Amino acid sequence: MFEKDFLPERSGIFVGPKCCRTELLFSRPYEQPRNKERAPVFCLRSVQTIRRKLADASQAQKKEGDTHAMTNTVIATVEHTGRDRAIVMGGSIAGLAAARVLSDHFREVVLVERDQFGAVGEHRRGVPQGRHTHGLLAGGLRALEGFFPGLFEEARRAGGLEVNLTRDAYWCYEGGEYRRFASDLEGLLLSRPLLEGIIIRERVRRVPNVHVWDGCHVEGLISSSDNRRVTGIKIYGEKAARTVQANLVIDATGRGSNSPIWLEAMGYRKPKEDRIAVNTAYVTRHFLRTADDLNGASLASIPATPKNKHGGIILAQEGNRWVVTLSARSGERVPTDLRQFIEFARTLSAPYVYNVICRAQAIGEPQAARFPASVRRRYEHMSRFPEGFLVLGDAICSFNPVYGQGMTVAALGAVELDKVLRERPRNLAQKFFARAAKIVDAPWSMAAGNDLRMPDVPGKRTVVSRFLHWYLAKLNMAARCDMNAVIAFQKAQNLLAPPQSLLKPSLMARVLSAAISLRSIPRTSAKSAQQTA
Numbered sequence: 001m002f003e004k005d006f007l008p009e010r011s012g013i014f015v016g017p018k019c020c021r022t023e024l025l026f027s028r029p030y031e032q033p034r035n036k037e038r039a040p041v042f043c044l045r046s047v048q049t050i051r052r053k054l055a056d057a058s059q060a061q062k063k064e065g066d067t068h069a070m071t072n073t074v075i076a077t078v079e080h081t082g083r084d085r086a087i088v089m090g091g092s093i094a095g096l097a098a099a100r101v102l103s104d105h106f107r108e109v110v111l112v113e114r115d116q117f118g119a120v121g122e123h124r125r126g127v128p129q130g131r132h133t134h135g136l137l138a139g140g141l142r143a144l145e146g147f148f149p150g151l152f153e154e155a156r157r158a159g160g161l162e163v164n165l166t167r168d169a170y171w172c173y174e175g176g177e178y179r180r181f182a183s184d185l186e187g188l189l190l191s192r193p194l195l196e197g198i199i200i201r202e203r204v205r206r207v208p209n210v211h212v213w214d215g216c217h218v219e220g221l222i223s224s225s226d227n228r229r230v231t232g233i234k235i236y237g238e239k240a241a242r243t244v245q246a247n248l249v250i251d252a253t254g255r256g257s258n259s260p261i262w263l264e265a266m267g268y269r270k271p272k273e274d275r276i277a278v279n280t281a282y283v284t285r286h287f288l289r290t291a292d293d294l295n296g297a298s299l300a301s302i303p304a305t306p307k308n309k310h311g312g313i314i315l316a317q318e319g320n321r322w323v324v325t326l327s328a329r330s331g332e333r334v335p336t337d338l339r340q341f342i343e344f345a346r347t348l349s350a351p352y353v354y355n356v357i358c359r360a361q362a363i364g365e366p367q368a369a370r371f372p373a374s375v376r377r378r379y380e381h382m383s384r385f386p387e388g389f390l391v392l393g394d395a396i397c398s399f400n401p402v403y404g405q406g407m408t409v410a411a412l413g414a415v416e417l418d419k420v421l422r423e424r425p426r427n428l429a430q431k432f433f434a435r436a437a438k439i440v441d442a443p444w445s446m447a448a449g450n451d452l453r454m455p456d457v458p459g460k461r462t463v464v465s466r467f468l469h470w471y472l473a474k475l476n477m478a479a480r481c482d483m484n485a486v487i488a489f490q491k492a493q494n495l496l497a498p499p500q501s502l503l504k505p506s507l508m509a510r511v512l513s514a515a516i517s518l519r520s521i522p523r524t525s526a527k528s529a530q531q532t533a
């Protein structure tokens with residue numbers, strides 16, 4: 001794949017426009033397996049020097065009886081085809097998806113991860129959030145399946161559960177629940193370590209030109225003397241510290257990314273940050289699952305509402321388990337003690353979680369954590385940015401986990417990375433960050449929009465946002481009976497359609513008329529749900 005993308009059809013000299021530095025690369029013929037041996041690379045200063053080196057190389061190859069002599073020789077500018085090695089910092093969802101994409105564009109990809117990867121399905125230190133509920137949205141599933149065909153099947157074989165998102169789930173908003181029916185919106189339920197393990201172990205490691213270096217800590221970037229280009233990274237591994245050169249470095253180190261600090265040290269401004277202080281505490285516990293729990297459904301989501309600061313989600317997982325996360329806003333805490341945890345579930349605005357966990361057997365230890373704020377770093381607004389460097393995933397934007405968007409946005413960001421690399425623009429960073437911002441815009445506006453409905457979450461409310469909050473509440477009401485409203489909402493929530501699709505006049509008309517006629521329909525009562533669950 002690399003050779004086909006990278007090499008011109010015919011042999012000869014190719015000097016890109018405005019080349020200030022040229023690279024001479026003796027490549028392998030197309031048929032040869034990639035990356036068996038790296039091609040020699042010379043950095044040259046002028047076309048004359050290139051010609052001289054070509055002549056020397058040709059003589060040398062002839063002497064050695066190399067029959068391919070010169071047929072695949074390429075001279076390219078670093079700017080346009082300097083794709084010898086890419087480095088990805090961080091081996092979680094964003095890093096793995098990026099490594100897969102880069103493997104199509106670079107001769108060699110090095111994925112550097114601080115943790116040692118253990119067995120498939122094991123938790124690891126660098127992803128503490130992996131111990132909490134993780135749902136993969138349909139948009140993310142489709143994107144990952146695009147990178148790793150057959151992933152869905154593989155995950156199912158490993159114990160992941162296929163779920164019809166509108167039939168097998170209870171979506172409870174504003175105290176009522178969405179109408180349930182079969183649709184083509186399919187999801188996959190499996191624990192975060194299993195998902196990541198399958199992608200790393202089974203897929204990324206199998207890509208021949210990707211090298212996975214786990215147990216290596218990235219300590220910083222290295223750059224050209226004028227700091228205009230990132231040229232590699234400094235790592236600290238098991239044995240020693242060293243530097244590794246690359247044509248492109250991608251930061252996928254998550255929310256705690258050091259890029260703003262590193263950029264500042266290189267003489268750039270830090271990216272501006274948008275923050276929404278949701279100040280949420282959450283606790284996760286696991287329970288054994290039986291087939292008739294939750295009426296045979298596989299998930300129930302009961303988010304907090306403007307009136308009720310408590311939220312909860314229960315998801316079926318591999319190994320006949322339920323994973324349950326309960327959360328509380330604005331500084332309230334969630335108890336870790338089992339009895340109190342179950343009692344807390346009773347305070348949610350629908351009873352589905354409580355009804356399961358009050359009977360199920362708890363397993364393992366509780367995990368508690370806090371999420372202070374959603375953070376979006378506005379790299380797309382930076383007027384200066386070094387070449388050879390990009391940022392992806394949570395390192396750009398980490399969302400309130402309640403909406404389950406992070407992995408999907410990371411995967412969709414990698415899709416944009418692929419598109420931008422194919423276009424080979426001169427200003428890669430500018431182009432990529434503009435595209436990545438578009439990907440983030442939709443989930444950010446949905447999450448921020450809903451968070452700002454909560455009276456205790458600080459932030460500016462405009463007339464438009466107040467109208468949207470009101471409309472969203474009516475949409476939630478309409479979705480109790482209207483299948484079109486359910487599908488429209490689920491498509492937007494699963495990042496399969498833009499949030500603006502919720503404002504189509506035809507849908508708005510349905511929402512308003514349904515909301516009017518539904519005023520009299522009772523909300524889910526604990527009693528009625530207890531009878532069904």
Ligand SMILES: Cc1cc2nc3c(=O)[nH]c(=O)nc-3n(C[C@H](O)[C@H](O)[C@H](O)COP(=O)(O)OP(=O)(O)OC[C@H]3O[C@@H](n4cnc5c(N)ncnc54)[C@H](O)[C@@H]3O)c2cc1C
Nearest residue numbers: 090092094114126129134135218254393394401404406407
């Ligand atoms: C409680 C909680 C629940 C969530 N639930 C969901 C959900 O249901 N659905 C969903 O889609 N998303 C969810 N998310 C978000 C999701 O976890 C992230 O969006 C997702 O992991 C993608 O992140 P990432 O790959 O960008 O970074 P991370 O997953 O944070 O990974 C960063 C990686 O970089 C490595 N690293 C860090 N520093 C260095 C260094 N210096 N050198 C080398 N390696 C380094 C780390 O070890 C780690 O492996 C949740 C988040 C939280 C906090």
